[in-house]
Amino acid sequence: MLDDGTAHLPAGLAGLSNIAEFPPVAPSVPERQVEERRKYRTIWISDVHLGTKGCNAELLIDFLDHTDSETMYLVGDIIDGWRLKKKFYWPPEHNDIVWRVLKRARRGTRVVYIPGNHDEMVRPFSGMNFGGIEIARAAFHDTADGRRLMVLHGDEFDTIMLAHRWLAFVGDALYHVMMKLNGWVASVRKVLDLPYWSISKAAKHKVKNAVEFISKYEEVVARAAGERGVDGVVCGHIHTAEARVFEHEGRPVEYWNDGDWVEGCNALVEHFDGRMEILHWAEEVARRESIATADEAAREAA
Numbered sequence: 001m002l003d004d005g006t007a008h009l010p011a012g013l014a015g016l017s018n019i020a021e022f023p024p025v026a027p028s029v030p031e032r033q034v035e036e037r038r039k040y041r042t043i044w045i046s047d048v049h050l051g052t053k054g055c056n057a058e059l060l061i062d063f064l065d066h067t068d069s070e071t072m073y074l075v076g077d078i079i080d081g082w083r084l085k086k087k088f089y090w091p092p093e094h095n096d097i098v099w100r101v102l103k104r105a106r107r108g109t110r111v112v113y114i115p116g117n118h119d120e121m122v123r124p125f126s127g128m129n130f131g132g133i134e135i136a137r138a139a140f141h142d143t144a145d146g147r148r149l150m151v152l153h154g155d156e157f158d159t160i161m162l163a164h165r166w167l168a169f170v171g172d173a174l175y176h177v178m179m180k181l182n183g184w185v186a187s188v189r190k191v192l193d194l195p196y197w198s199i200s201k202a203a204k205h206k207v208k209n210a211v212e213f214i215s216k217y218e219e220v221v222a223r224a225a226g227e228r229g230v231d232g233v234v235c236g237h238i239h240t241a242e243a244r245v246f247e248h249e250g251r252p253v254e255y256w257n258d259g260d261w262v263e264g265c266n267a268l269v270e271h272f273d274g275r276m277e278i279l280h281w282a283e284e285v286a287r288r289e290s291i292a293t294a295d296e297a298a299r300e301a302a
């Protein structure tokens, strides 16, 4: 019999080898530090989408190997349960990310996992603790300089905006024009015996990524934070890292979006003095590599 690594398991459990190996004893991508770990007070990451090909596991593993923090917030859509349900996809690198996060928690980092809409199946576990990872629906974070920030994934506001239909992101007039056009298109298509197709529905899909939508989203989220009396909000969800300051009843309200690990590969960090910064990890790696190349060139020239 060939030993496929499951021979040590009792009969009947061989098929469970994947479960037995989770979390793996050692990651498939070994920990690697090209530079010293950067220490932060707080790190926020979100929209990792583990379980999809879109997840940039390589850069995230590099980020996790080069940073450390007292607290780490996983701000939702860490695991993409929606996609996994349709098609199971879980390369070893995705285990490596889970392994690294669990290791951080074991080393003493406070890890708070706030599930998003793609990992909503974790939401019922809010208030529980798994392997040192606190699950919460939302959190409040106090910065080193005494600002209070509300931390949540942010899909909650998507619903509010969709409930406002178009008015949330396009003008009232444009909405009415669109609805008229929609009726006209529908009747023409009916005459031509074509199935119903909604122009507004199709356009809405495209507009979802539009600048107006993002801007309005940021405003809606910041307003909610202002109404709650906090100094700011940290969220994810729309895959657009951003730092903005809004005003609510004469008070500034900070809006922070920690971006994603599909396109932007961003993290939001808090330094020990309370100063916040958005990191673009692809740029950090490029900078590190250009320094290494320059060093090498200098050594060769010497």
Ligand SMILES: [Mn+2]
Binding pocket: 076, 077, 116, 117, 118, 153, 155, 236, 237, 238
């Ligand atoms: Mn989301």
